Amino acid sequence: MAPILEIKDLKELARKRVPKMFFDYADSGSWTESTYQANETDFGKIKLRQRVAVDMTNRSLATKMIGQDVSMPVALAPTGLTGMQHADGEILAAQAAEEFGVPFTLSTMSICSLEAVAAKTQKPFWFQLYVMKDRDFINALIDRAKNAGCSALVLTFDLQILGQRHKDLRNGLSTPPKFTPKHIWQMATRPAWCMKMLTTKNHSFGNIVGHAKDVEDLSSLSSWTAEQFDPRLSWDDIEWIKKKWGGPLILKGILDKEDAHCAAESGCDAIIVSNHGGRQLDGAPSSIEILPEIVDAVGDKVEIHIDGGIRSGQDVLKAICLGAKGTYIGRPFLYGLGAGGKKGVTQALEIIQKELDTTMALCGRRDLNTLNRDNLYSIDGVK
Ligand code: FNR
Numbered sequence: 370m371a372p373i374l375e376i377k378d379l380k381e382l383a384r385k386r387v388p389k390m391f392f393d394y395a396d397s398g399s400w401t402e403s404t405y406q407a408n409e410t411d412f413g414k415i416k417l418r419q420r421v422a423v424d425m426t427n428r429s430l431a432t433k434m435i436g437q438d439v440s441m442p443v444a445l446a447p448t449g450l451t452g453m454q455h456a457d458g459e460i461l462a463a464q465a466a467e468e469f470g471v472p473f474t475l476s477t478m479s480i481c482s483l484e485a486v487a488a489k490t491q492k493p494f495w496f497q498l499y500v501m502k503d504r505d506f507i508n509a510l511i512d513r514a515k516n517a518g519c520s521a522l523v524l525t526f527d528l529q530i531l532g533q534r535h536k537d538l539r540n541g542l543s544t545p546p547k548f549t550p551k552h553i554w555q556m557a558t559r560p561a562w563c564m565k566m567l568t569t570k571n572h573s574f575g576n577i578v579g580h581a582k583d584v585e586d587l588s589s590l591s592s593w594t595a596e597q598f599d600p601r602l603s604w605d606d607i608e609w610i611k612k613k614w615g616g617p618l619i620l621k622g623i624l625d626k627e628d629a630h631c632a633a634e635s636g637c638d639a640i641i642v643s644n645h646g647g648r649q650l651d652g653a654p655s656s657i658e659i660l661p662e663i664v665d666a667v668g669d670k671v672e673i674h675i676d677g678g679i680r681s682g683q684d685v686l687k688a689i690c691l692g693a694k695g696t697y698i699g700r701p702f703l704y705g706l707g708a709g710g711k712k713g714v715t716q717a718l719e720i721i722q723k724e725l726d727t728t729m730a731l732c733g734r735r736d737l738n739t740l741n742r743d744n745l746y747s748i749d750g751v752k
Contacts, residue, residue: 373708373716376680376701383454383707386562388555390540391453395703398647399532404655405647408678411655415687416746420733428735430725434695435521435617435638435672440470441722442737443685445714446646446676446697447497447523447621450544452480452572454707456565459575460489462706465714467492469722474523474697477510478594482575483517493520497621499528500606501597506580511613513576522614523641524607526632527622529600532649544591545572565710607635619674624653629663632671639672639695646677646699657688664692682724689737690744 373379384392398405430441445466451458459481466473467490474495475486486494496514501507514522541549548556556563566572573590611618620632621641632640642660644653656677664673675688676697685696698721705717729737732744 374720376704376717376720379701379704379708379713379717379720382709383704383713386559387454387707388552388559388562390537390542390546390552390555391450392707393536393540394450394534394542395448395454395700395707397534397536398651399534399649400651402647402651404644404651404653407655408644408647408657409680410678411657412678412680412684412687415657415691417683417686417728417732418744418746419731423733425730425733425735428726428730430722430729430737432694432737434472434674435619437472437520437617438470439472439695441685441725442689442693442695443679443718443721443725444472444495444674444695444697445474445702446699447474447476447495447525448699448703449476449478449574450480451476451703451706452569452575453546454703455562455710455713456569457481457571458706459486461711462702462714463490463494465702465711465718466494469715469718471718472521475519477576478574480571480573480575483510483513483519485571485575487517493518495519495521495523495619497523497525498610499525500599500602500610502599503580503597506597507610508613509580510576511610515614515616519616521617521619521638522610523619523621524610524637525621525645526602527624527643527645527649528598529602530598531595532645532651534648544574544594604631604635607637611636621676622649623663624656624659626662626666629667633667637671639674640667641697642673642675642693643677643697657684657691660688660691660693668692679721682721682726683728685721685725686728686732686740687745690740690742692742 459479463473463486474497476497477499496519618637619639620637623640642656672694674695675693688696701717702714705713
């Protein structure tokens, strides 16, 4: 087998191992996918400043995200249906992150439930919340996250309505999946994935099934869920959610300076500069393009994190130099999961860690916390 040296290698292996409809679910953006692509390519516009003859021994990538120790500032982003890339995907990814010393964020739309992940992990993980119309359900979810020992709530603010992804519609993706002869053929050509899926009962939204009492037919669960996202979500909602949760709160999906000011005012602990991995507003700028102006606007008031398009340790380093205190990877860990389960997620983290460490050294720095804009050249106005 070809060696796994970069995230791209995990992606290609996952493409071969995961049935097309589920691989496409991870590897897609909304409409023309221009924002999805820009998230990745805009990192290439930023150039690193090479330094020599600097002592490069005793390097450290350790830092803190929202006051919590991390071995490097790279968390696993919340991703729905993660258990479709690999059986028990959320549990395996959480275990890999735990062993690596980085945060794992469980999505509201996960296959494995809060309780299932808590039962199979030792340390607290983070929980991502979508605000839905049924506020009793949201209150119950927050209680469940507290009972599961979650140590941060990531509140997603950029999904009041769902963006359209053409690939999912063309593939007929639903939850739980409804299989046509074409899907069955795709799965039959991936026997390892099938065998693992057959040994698990988790094929639906684990956090929601028990609460969706009005849904008798589970096959309508995904349309029920899509109708539940609250289009009236407002800045005022942060107050009651913050009060109910009572712990560290991270606001996800900020891509605009004015929104960043409102977010900072809301009293959250951190914001994530994000366009949902290019899955919501196609045509929006990349996260890395917007990061510097958000740091300049509110970086002294709130901790700033970023996700979208991070595919290497160099990308992480560029985001840190531009003022992010933390980064998240979505697809890179999903590719790892699809390629090799828990081991694949660990490989994704190892690849990024090694690249980050080597890049930091070649930029003449030994401690990640000393990186800043001086380590970059300004290209195309991104810096
Ligand atoms: C996501 N994302 C996401 N975000 C969120 O807040 N809740 C969710 O349930 C999901 N689900 C989801 C599924 C899949 C398959 C992907 C790829 C993404 C967005 C995610 O948290 C993050 O913002 C992006 O994945 C970051 O971009 P990269 O790293 O995938 O390029």
